[in-house]
Amino acid sequence: MPYVYLLRCRDGSLYAGAAKDLALRLAMHRAGKASRYTRSRLPVELAWWCEVAGWSEALRAELRLKRLDRAAKEELLRAGAVPLPEPSAAIAEGAEGAGAAGATAARRRRR
Numbered sequence: 001m002p003y004v005y006l007l008r009c010r011d012g013s014l015y016a017g018a019a020k021d022l023a024l025r026l027a028m029h030r031a032g033k034a035s036r037y038t039r040s041r042l043p044v045e046l047a048w049w050c051e052v053a054g055w056s057e058a059l060r061a062e063l064r065l066k067r068l069d070r071a072a073k074e075e076l077l078r079a080g081a082v083p084l085p086e087p088s089a090a091i092a093e094g095a096e097g098a099g100a101a102g103a104t105a106a107r108r109r110r111r
Contacts, residue, residue, distance in 0.1 A: 002058035004065060005049040006073060009041035014073045016065035018058040022049060048077055
Protein backbone atom coordinates (compact mmCIF):
# COMPACT_ATOMS: atom_id res chain seq x y z
CA MET A 1 0.00 0.00 0.00
CA PRO A 2 1.30 3.49 -0.77
CA TYR A 3 1.59 6.34 1.70
CA VAL A 4 1.41 10.11 1.85
CA TYR A 5 3.55 11.85 4.43
CA LEU A 6 4.75 15.12 5.90
CA LEU A 7 8.35 15.68 6.94
CA ARG A 8 9.45 18.42 9.29
CA CYS A 9 12.74 19.85 8.09
CA ARG A 10 15.56 21.41 10.13
CA ASP A 11 14.31 24.91 9.27
CA GLY A 12 10.79 24.03 10.50
CA SER A 13 9.27 23.79 7.04
CA LEU A 14 6.95 20.92 6.14
CA TYR A 15 7.54 18.76 3.06
CA ALA A 16 4.72 16.66 1.60
CA GLY A 17 5.42 13.49 -0.35
CA ALA A 18 4.11 10.12 -1.49
CA ALA A 19 5.88 6.78 -1.39
CA LYS A 20 5.27 3.14 -2.13
CA ASP A 21 7.84 2.10 0.51
CA LEU A 22 7.78 4.72 3.26
CA ALA A 23 10.73 3.36 5.25
CA LEU A 24 12.98 3.34 2.17
CA ARG A 25 11.82 6.78 1.09
CA LEU A 26 12.50 8.17 4.57
CA ALA A 27 15.99 6.64 4.51
CA MET A 28 16.56 8.25 1.11
CA HIS A 29 15.45 11.66 2.46
CA ARG A 30 17.78 11.29 5.45
CA ALA A 31 20.65 10.38 3.12
CA GLY A 32 19.98 13.49 1.01
CA LYS A 33 19.01 11.44 -2.05
CA ALA A 34 15.23 11.83 -2.27
CA SER A 35 14.56 15.51 -2.83
CA ARG A 36 16.55 18.64 -3.56
CA TYR A 37 14.28 20.50 -1.12
CA THR A 38 14.92 18.21 1.85
CA ARG A 39 18.60 17.67 0.99
CA SER A 40 19.29 21.32 1.80
CA ARG A 41 17.24 21.14 5.02
CA LEU A 42 18.59 18.04 6.75
CA PRO A 43 17.93 16.53 9.18
CA VAL A 44 14.29 15.72 8.57
CA GLU A 45 11.82 13.90 10.79
CA LEU A 46 8.62 12.12 9.89
CA ALA A 47 5.81 14.29 11.26
CA TRP A 48 2.78 12.47 9.85
CA TRP A 49 1.90 9.66 7.48
CA CYS A 50 -1.18 7.95 6.17
CA GLU A 51 -1.66 4.75 4.20
CA VAL A 52 -3.91 5.08 1.13
CA ALA A 53 -5.60 2.57 -1.14
CA GLY A 54 -3.60 3.02 -4.33
CA TRP A 55 -0.80 4.91 -6.01
CA SER A 56 -3.09 7.27 -7.93
CA GLU A 57 -4.86 8.14 -4.66
CA ALA A 58 -1.46 8.77 -3.04
CA LEU A 59 -0.47 11.18 -5.81
CA ARG A 60 -3.77 13.05 -5.53
CA ALA A 61 -3.44 13.25 -1.74
CA GLU A 62 0.16 14.47 -2.06
CA LEU A 63 -0.97 17.23 -4.41
CA ARG A 64 -3.72 18.25 -1.96
CA LEU A 65 -1.16 18.38 0.86
CA LYS A 66 1.26 20.45 -1.23
CA ARG A 67 -1.50 22.96 -1.98
CA LEU A 68 -2.21 23.56 1.72
CA ASP A 69 -0.60 26.59 3.30
CA ARG A 70 1.63 26.14 6.33
CA ALA A 71 -1.14 26.97 8.82
CA ALA A 72 -3.40 24.28 7.34
CA LYS A 73 -0.58 21.70 7.46
CA GLU A 74 0.13 22.57 11.10
CA GLU A 75 -3.58 22.25 11.86
CA LEU A 76 -3.59 18.81 10.24
CA LEU A 77 -0.72 17.82 12.50
CA ARG A 78 -2.48 19.19 15.61
CA ALA A 79 -5.95 17.88 14.88
CA GLY A 80 -5.56 14.70 12.92
CA ALA A 81 -2.09 13.37 13.37
CA VAL A 82 -1.57 10.78 16.02
CA PRO A 83 2.13 10.42 16.82
CA LEU A 84 3.08 7.37 14.82
CA PRO A 85 6.16 5.19 15.15
CA GLU A 86 8.76 5.28 12.42
CA PRO A 87 8.02 2.66 9.75
CA SER A 88 10.47 -0.22 9.87
CA ALA A 89 13.14 1.37 12.05
CA ALA A 90 15.78 -1.05 10.74
CA ILE A 91 15.53 0.43 7.24
CA ALA A 92 14.96 4.00 8.40
CA GLU A 93 18.10 4.05 10.57
CA GLY A 94 20.55 3.61 7.73
CA ALA A 95 20.40 4.43 4.07
CA GLU A 96 21.73 1.09 2.84
CA GLY A 97 20.33 0.55 -0.62
CA ALA A 98 19.07 4.11 -0.90
CA GLY A 99 21.69 4.98 -3.50
CA ALA A 100 20.62 2.25 -5.89
CA ALA A 101 16.95 2.96 -5.30
CA GLY A 102 17.58 6.66 -5.78
CA ALA A 103 19.32 6.01 -9.09
CA THR A 104 16.41 3.85 -10.23
CA ALA A 105 13.92 6.53 -9.24
CA ALA A 106 15.95 9.16 -11.10
CA ARG A 107 15.91 7.02 -14.26
CA ARG A 108 12.15 6.64 -13.97
CA ARG A 109 11.67 10.40 -13.63
CA ARG A 110 13.73 11.12 -16.78
CA ARG A 111 11.55 8.93 -19.00
